Amino acid sequence: MRFFDVAALPVSPWRNGGGDTREIAYSPGEGHGFRWRASVATIAADGPFSAFPGVDRTITLLAGDGVTLSADAVPAHELVRVGEPFSFSGDLPIRASLGGGACRVLNIMTMRGAWAADVRRTAAETTPRAGGSGLLYVLAGTWQSGATVLTAGQGAWWDGDSEGAVTPLAPDSVALEAGIRDVRDMRGRRSYA
Structure with a gap:
């Protein structure tokens, strides 16, 4: 991450x-x-x-x-x-x-035709899926991944296998989560949802 x-x-x-x-x-x-x-x-x-x-x-x-x-x-x-x-x-x-x-x-x-993104607001912990890509952008509050604490205007991204999670630390914590997946793999092994 x-x-x-x-x-x-x-x-x-x-x-x-x-x-x-x-x-x-x-x-x-x-x-x-x-x-x-x-x-x-x-x-x-x-x-x-x-x-x-x-x-x-x-x-x-x-x-x-x-x-x-x-x-x-x-x-x-x-x-x-x-x-x-x-x-x-x-x-x-x-x-x-x-x-x-x-x-x-x-x-x-x-x-188009190879990759697709799903962007949504979230207040929940974000965990990258195996083989997936994505990003978390902090809108408000405080989030943490390992020893790293993130505030508004900061975030995390991953491309391929990544371990860890990004967790909200306060009730007002809100972020944008972008899950990016390979749409060519019909079996969904590389999907991020």
């Missing part, structure tokens, strides 16, 4: 000047692609998202007044509740419109 603190991650500004990204984890795939990628992005201005053909995306509001995501021929979606995930195709030409000032989101991307 690997740990992260978003405040300590390197910042990469977007080419269009509309925000920045802090990469948490990147699991390399075949060629120059990835199997899955997790990051935290700050959306600082209205504008287009970068296209990611063949990729499925799930973003979850972490802080701020929210953002409306829209694309031609699909209904717009307002992302206004912290901790509520929204999934969409990276093929779509998505445009972001801020509800107020800048907002911060957790962004999970998976290669």
Whole structure:
């Protein structure tokens, strides 16, 4: 299990000047692609998202007044509740419109047809499944894994076999859990649910 603190991650500004990204984890795939990628992005201005053909995306509001995501021929979606995930195709030409000032989101991307992510709020202990991948991002409270204590904006991720668990230590502890599984294995041996 690997740990992260978003405040300590390197910042990469977007080419269009509309925000920045802090990469948490990147699991390399075949060629120059990835199997899955997790990051935290700050959306600082209205504008287009970068296209990611063949990729499925799930973003979850972490802080701020929210953002409306829209694309031609699909209904717009307002992302206004912290901790509520929204999934969409990276093929779509998505445009972001801020509800107020800048907002911060957790962004999970998976290669369509090979990998899939299930993102949800949790207040329960998280234990990685054998062969599974995933991430836990602390929204509130205090969590612990081994000797490591995690607070808001921190978390843990794993890729493949990992031992241990991440346990909430206080009644107000809430986190986002992203389970990432290989959907090509129909027997479910590599699933994380």
